[in-house]
Amino acid sequence: MRIAIIGYGGVGRAFLRLLLEKKDELLNEGIVPNVKYVIASKGGVYNPNGIDIEEFINYSKTNKDIMKFSKGNTQQITFNNIIENKDVDVVIEMTPTNKKTGEPGMTHIVKSLENGFHVITANKGPILLAYRKLREIASKNKVQLGIGCTTGGALPTINGGLIDMAGSTIQSIEGVLNGTTNFILNEMETNKVEYVEALKKAQQLGIAETDPTLDVEGWDTAIKLLILTNVLMEEEKKLEDIEVEGISKIKASEIFEASKKGKKYKLVGKAVRLEDGLDMSVRLEKLDPSNPLYGVDGKNKGVRYVSDTLGDLTIIGGASGVTPAAASILRDLINIKRGYKFII
């Protein structure tokens, strides 16, 4: 399988490592990975015979500029060369997310699909902005678009809705989809501290970013909910259609009161089909232990689908980190190789 990797951050590195570590398992699937391109923001390398992955990983550990990797036949290259050469089967798009334009991922995905390459992406931007359009391009060109990594990484939210609910209509989606807020709420409960202190700890541990707005104000949850809703409920909603509330106003005393009654606060994203349309929200909810999302702790995420014929399905898991994220990309790759048509 001839592969191009676009975007070479933590997940890209972890993905290359997985290709080596999972060599035997991949061979069992009939997959012999042949990575022809690795392209970072300023350009990258190309080897028509395949890049020596082990050498490349070692090189890039100590050398920031991957374009200088020159082992074997390796040449310097940019994205457009992939389109000119037309010598890959799948493009793995992992450039940073831009939620306004989707670029540069949008162009990479569109051009790759149009040229008959499967695409697997970790990039939320293009999926958020243009899933339906991208699906149409993929369908027209008879290739697949794997987006499992965009909504929970290792947590199989997309598979759960598309494959495990096949033949059933999803009537509502409910999810605890953001690890950072989950951690902060847990921290407030366990150590009886206020929000500001819990956030500081999350930042010290690298769990929350310096500017935590995206997570704590609910936007990360909203984005994931939006992608799930549009993909699984055949909608074309926008972020503006979601009522979004964050967690910054909750008091330790409220969490403590809830805890005394055996309940837990979680930031829940919800899309519910009503008679007059779809109601979408992100807000703090007090869950009791009988709710299957109650047990979703700091490390995990969870989502619950309610359907007409297959009942409820709750999926909990999805360890955080670059390896699980890379493993979710590898999962899409294997499932596409096994013949699965995410897009018909």
Add this chain to the structure above:
Amino acid sequence: MRIAIIGYGGVGRAFLRLLLEKKDELLNEGIVPNVKYVIASKGGVYNPNGIDIEEFINYSKTNKDIMKFSKGNTQQITFNNIIENKDVDVVIEMTPTNKKTGEPGMTHIVKSLENGFHVITANKGPILLAYRKLREIASKNKVQLGIGCTTGGALPTINGGLIDMAGSTIQSIEGVLNGTTNFILNEMETNKVEYVEALKKAQQLGIAETDPTLDVEGWDTAIKLLILTNVLMEEEKKLEDIEVEGISKIKASEIFEASKKGKKYKLVGKAVRLEDGLDMSVRLEKLDPSNPLYGVDGKNKGVRYVSDTLGDLTIIGGASGVTPAAASILRDLINIKRGYKFII
């Protein structure tokens, strides 16, 4: 898609109803169901042009002997005629389970696969006794074998392990897989009654059978655990390899004591990879609310997989009843149509 239905009990009826109710959704998948055969224990009917499903359902509501259904070109028939005629794409095998011989399902499945028909089955017997052999026959004949219904019905245990964990190695399986014991344990906790009384109520409600041994002594859980282990962990274990304990010895006082500490007893089936082999057991375990299987209540089932690269995955759901079971067969049918290779 040309279909043969073997076994016409509650799930078979529900499946035919779903084919009608989900007509539009199936058309979107490119599936136009053409049911050529419906065969019950004494024989059945065949129509080379397709049986009129609506007429057939109505007929079979009031007429026990489906062989007398004679609308259109319909003829009386037995299983062997399917093999002679070779005019179907998929055989849905739903005859009653025999755990000693697997028959008559075993013969139906083997012959169908050998003749190049996909098989989807709700029958645990053949899968329990000979999954590996059946997988080999399917692989050799380039057809698929859908077994999602055999281990939890609507709960996507097989999909979860095969598709959602693709590329990852499952290190342990842990499941609350039996609805009847779950109901009895709930009943003992909620109404503070002893086992015998809770069992009686379950029997009155039709949740437990007159001879409840299979459920309450843990064998149903053991069978499902065995299938999951052999399919998802590449094992060839037998029922004798599992240490099986039921729930009949638990006292209401023990459940009450656990409940006071916020814990719940569940009948848990477990397969854990250890350095010196695989440890398999079915026994009562006291779960605390942080365990994702804690929230699996009377109506639902749940399973948890621990993997190397994709973290933990817990799947909870799977409403009981003939419609969800039939919907899980339809799910396998759709996923096979979408090109998925459960078997490579």
